[in-house]
């Protein structure tokens with residue numbers, strides 16, 4: 242198989258024997274996890290169980306102390322196709338003193354699709370507009386992102402990932418601090434992504450309205466996998482109804 246055809250068929254994430262050490266403490270131990278294309282996987286577990294650490298390690302944002310992890314068949318260091326991956330972190334990164342509008346943050350989700358030779362295009366602007374509408378923030382596009390509430394900032398981060406139109410979404414507690422109406426809206430968005438065959442890895446405390454969309458769960462406790470469930474993908478009917 243050529244390396245490019247391997248990248249097409251390799252699973253979005255594959256970790257084997259993953260260990261992560263932070264400040265000398267083993268925070269993740271013996272993690273074996275393959276996320277297949279089309280999975281909607283919830284990573285569950287109590288505070289401090291290692292959920293955020295796991296998704297950061299899958300993305301190569303934290304190094305493994307031992308074991309191996311791959312993104313579409315490549316180690317994070319060798320992986321180049323970042324347009325295929327959208328990450329929703331828990332928090333808006335500190336602005337470094339540079340105020341950014343909501344639109345600018347969301348537009349940054351298109352950067353992996355742009356280059357010196359292909360600067361921002363009508364398709365980019367369209368994707369940003371649609372993402373803002375999807376999260377209900379089109380009316381706040383010119384506002385400073387850092388002045389929004391925590392829940393609204395999460396919606397900005399979700400929009401940033403949506404704008405990039407990736408194959409895989411990794412969302413770290415996207416519903417924490419988000420009001421009930423926005424949680425329902427996010428469930429609707431996830432339903433559309435799942436129906437379109439996108440892969441979703443979702444860190445959550447409670448699943449709430451997204452529960453019917455999940456086909457796998459991974460439960461962490463003290464840095465180890467303590468439980469796993471898997472079920473056939475749920476047939477997706479009209480919003481709010483599973484067939």
Ligand SMILES: Nc1ncnc2c1ncn2[C@@H]1O[C@H](COP(=O)(O)OP(=O)(O)OP(=O)(O)O)[C@@H](O)[C@H]1O
Nearest residue numbers: 263264266268286287288289290291292293294295
């Ligand atoms: N930079 C760090 N240095 C040392 N320990 C850390 C660091 N970051 C996280 N930890 C510890 O690693 C453990 C796992 O943290 P992590 O944030 O991955 O848990 P979590 O399951 O996502 O929790 P929460 O639900 O509270 O977000 C915790 O005990 C945490 O205190």
